[in-house]
Amino acid sequence: MNKDINAFRNREMAALTCHVLCRVRTVLVSPILPARCFGKEASGVAVGVSRCRSSGVVLRGQFARHLAGGRAGEEKPKTHFGFQDVTEEEKSQMGDVAIRIARFAKILRPRPGDADPAQRAEGQIIVCDINKAMLNVGERKAERIGLANVITWKEGNAEDIPFDDNSFDACTIAFGIRNCTHVEKVLQEAYRVLKPGGRFMCLEFSLVKNSLLRWLYDQYSFQVIPVLGQVLARDWDSYQYLVESIRQFPPQEEFEDMMREAGFQGVYHENLTGGVCAIHSGFKL
Amino acid sequence: MDFVLAVAQNAPGRGRMFVRQLVQSDSHQDAAEQTESPEEELYPGHIRTTPLQKALLGVGSTLMALYSPARDDMVAVNGEVTGMLALPWMHRKMLEDAEGQQILREKPKLNSYTVDLDALRSLPEGTLGRAYTQFLDVNGVSPDTRLPVRFVDDPELAYVMQRYREAHDLMHTVLGMNTKLVGEVAVKWVEGLQTGLPMCLGGALMAPIRFRPKQRKDYVTRVLPWALKNGFKGKFILNAYFEKRWSQDLNDFRKEFNIQEPPSA
Numbered sequence: 400m401n402k403d404i405n406a407f408r409n410r411e412m413a414a415l416t417c418h419v420l421c422r423v424r425t426v427l428v429s430p431i432l433p434a435r436c437f438g439k440e441a442s443g444v445a446v447g448v449s450r451c452r453s454s455g456v457v458l459r460g461q462f463a464r465h466l467a468g469g470r471a472g473e474e475k476p477k478t479h480f481g482f483q484d485v486t487e488e489e490k491s492q493m494g495d496v497a498i499r500i501a502r503f504a505k506i507l508r509p510r511p512g513d514a515d516p517a518q519r520a521e522g523q524i525i526v527c528d529i530n531k532a533m534l535n536v537g538e539r540k541a542e543r544i545g546l547a548n549v550i551t552w553k554e555g556n557a558e559d560i561p562f563d564d565n566s567f568d569a570c571t572i573a574f575g576i577r578n579c580t581h582v583e584k585v586l587q588e589a590y591r592v593l594k595p596g597g598r599f600m601c602l603e604f605s606l607v608k609n610s611l612l613r614w615l616y617d618q619y620s621f622q623v624i625p626v627l628g629q630v631l632a633r634d635w636d637s638y639q640y641l642v643e644s645i646r647q648f649p650p651q652e653e654f655e656d657m658m659r660e661a662g663f664q665g666v667y668h669e670n671l672t673g674g675v676c677a678i679h680s681g682f683k684l
Numbered sequence: 685m686d687f688v689l690a691v692a693q694n695a696p697g698r699g700r701m702f703v704r705q706l707v708q709s710d711s712h713q714d715a716a717e718q719t720e721s722p723e724e725e726l727y728p729g730h731i732r733t734t735p736l737q738k739a740l741l742g743v744g745s746t747l748m749a750l751y752s753p754a755r756d757d758m759v760a761v762n763g764e765v766t767g768m769l770a771l772p773w774m775h776r777k778m779l780e781d782a783e784g785q786q787i788l789r790e791k792p793k794l795n796s797y798t799v800d801l802d803a804l805r806s807l808p809e810g811t812l813g814r815a816y817t818q819f820l821d822v823n824g825v826s827p828d829t830r831l832p833v834r835f836v837d838d839p840e841l842a843y844v845m846q847r848y849r850e851a852h853d854l855m856h857t858v859l860g861m862n863t864k865l866v867g868e869v870a871v872k873w874v875e876g877l878q879t880g881l882p883m884c885l886g887g888a889l890m891a892p893i894r895f896r897p898k899q900r901k902d903y904v905t906r907v908l909p910w911a912l913k914n915g916f917k918g919k920f921i922l923n924a925y926f927e928k929r930w931s932q933d934l935n936d937f938r939k940e941f942n943i944q945e946p947p948s949a
Contacts, residue, residue, distance in 0.1 A: 622736050630744035633757055635731060
C-alpha cells in the first residue's frame with residue numbers, strides 16, 4: 400500500500416528535496432530546508448517546518464554533532480574548537496544544514512599561519528536537487544555568505560544520483576525523502592554513492608510516540624496548518640498535502656528496516672520533539 | 685497504476701480522496717482519519733472544513749484582508765466562511781421568485797466564455813448588455829477574475845455564492861457605480877443589505893476608514909443615503925436572470941427592481 404501512495408507524490412513538493420553530497424571527511428549531505436534557509440524565495444513548507452525549527456538550535460546542533468561523529472573533544476583536540484564555533488554560528492544565524500556544515504568544514508582543523516581558512520577548505524560539498532530553481536536560490540545564498548568556493552550545485556534526481564559509486568564520505572537528506580516517489584530507490588542510491596565507511600543521515604518528519612502529544616500535533620497539523628497556508632500563502636492544497644504526506648511516511652522503526660534493506664548497517668534513529676522529526680543514521684561498511 | 689496516477693494528477697482533490705481510500709489504517713494514519721471528516725467533494729474544488737477551521741479562516745481572512753486589501757482571495761474566503769446564515773436566506777429569496785427559481789434550476793455561469801461580450805458591445809446604447817460591457821471596459825475589469833467557491837458545504841448554496849460573486853460587476857452596472865473606493869462601498873452596502881452577507885456589511889462599515897476627507901464628504905452627503913435607500917427598498921437583484929435581459933433598457937431594469945438613479949457627480 401505504501402508503494403501505491405508513494406506513486407502519488409506531488410512532484411512539485413519534490414522540489415524541496417535536495418541532496419548535498421559532500422566529500423568533506425566528516426560528511427555533510429543535507430537537504431535544503433526551505434523558506435527560512437533561502438529567505439522568502441522558497442515556497443512551501445515554512446509553516447509546517449517551523450514547529451520543528453522551534454527546537455531549532457537543538458535540532459541543528461544535534462544533527463551537526465551527529466555528523467561529526469562524537470562529542471566535543473572526543474576525537475581530536477582541534478575538533479573541540481570546531482564544535483564551539485559551529486554552535487555559536489548556529490545560534491547567531493539561520494541557515495540550511497548544508498550551509499552550517501559548509502561553515503563547519505571551513506573552520507575544521509585550522510592550522511597555525513592560516514590567513515584565511517576558507518582558502519584551504521578541505522573537501523567539497525555538492526548540493527544535488529531535482530529543482531533548478533531551488534539550486535539557484537541556494538547558490539545565491541552561498542555566495543552571499545561567502546561559501547561559494549566550498550559548495551557546488553548539481554541538478555539531479557535523488558532516485559538516480561548522477562555520481563559514481565563509492566565516491567562520497569557522507570550523504571544526507573533533510574525534509575526531502577518523504578517527497579520522493581520511491582524512497583527505497585533513494586536509499587539504494589545513497590548506499591551506492593557512499594564510500595565504504597561512509598555515513599547516510601536522514602532528517603524527516605516522523606511518528607510522535609506519546610499519544611497526547613500526537614493528538615495535539617495532529618490537531619494543529621490538520622486544523623491550523625492548511626488554514627495558515629490559505630491565509631498566508633493563498634494555497635490550502637499544498638499545505639494539506641504537506642500534513643498528509645507526513646502521515647504517509649513510514650514510522651521510525653519501519654524506516655530503519657528500509658535502510659537496512661538497502662544495505663546500511665549500524666542503523667539507528669534519534670527522535671526530536673517527541674518524534675515530530677527523527678534523524679536516521681546508517682553506515683556503509 | 686497509470687490510471688491512478690492520472691486521477692491524482694488531474695484532480696488533486698479527488699486524487700487525495702482516492703489515496704485515502706487506498707490507505708490502510710494504521711496507528712500512524714488513524715490520526716488523519718480521526719481529525720479530518722471524511723473527504724467528500726460536494727462540488728469541484730470543495731474543501732471540507734471543521735467548525736474550528738472555519739472560525740480560524742474567518743478570523744485570519746478578516747485580519748489579512750484588512751492588512752492587505754489586494755488579497756481579494758481573503759475577501760472571497762471571508763464571504764464564504766461568514767456567510768453561513770446569509771446564504772440560506774439568499775437561497776430562499778431566490779426560491780420565492782419565479783425568475784430566481786429558473787436561475788437555480790439552470791445554474792448559469794457568468795464569464796467571458798458563457799457570455800459573448802462582443803455581441804453585447806454591439807447592442808444599442810442604454811441597454812443592460814451595452815452598459816455592462818462599458819463598465820468592464822472603462823474600469824478595466826474582466827468577468828473571469830472571480831475565484832471559485834471552496835468552503836461552502838452545500839452545492840446549492842455554493843452556487844448561490846458563486847452567482848453572487850459573478851454578478852458583482854452587474855451590481856456595479858445596475859447601480860451605476862465605478863470601482864473607486866466610494867463606488868465599491870456603495871455597492872457593498874446594497875449587496876450587504878440585500879444578501880445579508882457579513883463580509884459585505886463588514887466591508888461597507890470598515891472601508892470608509894480609508895477615505896480621504898473629500899471622499900468622506902461626498903460619501904456621507906450624497907452616496908451613502910442613496911445606497912442605503914436602494915439597499916432597503918430595492919428588489920433582490922440576484923433574482924434577475926441577466927443572461928436573458930441583455931437587451932433590456934437599463935432604466936426599465938432599474939424601475940423594475942426599484943433602484944433609484946445613481947446620484948449625479
